[in-house]
Amino acid sequence: MNRYISFERPDGTKSFGRLEGDKVIDLGATGADAWLKDVLAGDLATLPATGEFAADAVKLLPVVPNPEKILCVGLNYATHVAETGREQKEHPAIFTRWADSLIADGDAMVRPPESERFDYEGELAVVIGKGGRRIAPENAWEHVAGFAPFNDGSIRDWQRHNIQFTPGKTWPGTGGFGPSMVVASDVEDLAAQRVQTRVNGELVQDQPVSDMIWDIPTVIAYCSTFTDLKPGDVIASGTPGGVGDKRKPPLYLKAGDTVEVSIGVIGTLTNPVIDEA
8 A cells, every 4th residue: 555655854854755664765856845745646656766764764744744725624424413413504514724734643733722622523634636627526536646534623612703614723733634645546445444533542433434425526526616626735524423522521632632533544643632832
């Protein structure tokens, strides 16, 4: 299974590469920063190696550290719609997240002092490979580079200030994304992969991707109608039921907690939680 990561080299420059066991095969041009999003429209398998590192010698970055767009699908599992008490709409709910909110696997999710309701949302992230506008659903898979686990960490206090989600959805240090991108063609049965979230080892979310209300081709077609999707853009496809805010009693994240988001063969994203200093 081909897994690609973004990372910081020992000399401090940024790059991307392929994981091979305990090695990282560097695929970025040397001597300067190199970005995964710049090569996603091509054939990753044909990229020449420019170096090699031990995996523990590099610092992981979010899978795509600098996407032009992060589009998030709200209310895409019926269980989550039901627990929020909202009405299922005819079209997907889409909100945005900023790239500077992203953190890598192993990095800490940061609870700001303004929040007492810091929540998890395990999700499947779709990474766009070939860009496009008004992509037909039947052609959507041609535009997908791969998949990764995502944690749409949410500041519920601020999310509920008004009817718009954005103030609670894009705080620095809240969007876990990683550890790696699995190439789409390597995932034989995406629908059967389960989105599972654990807090301190306790399973709190668990549903198959097949339970989405709007599947990936539908979401890509919808989003590409109102915006031009670019290589490296990220679509966080929605969270299942079981979010902390709706549990009885609520389960909010606090310093010392650990959150894991697992998506079958795609992998597991792990982030500890700290309070903002």
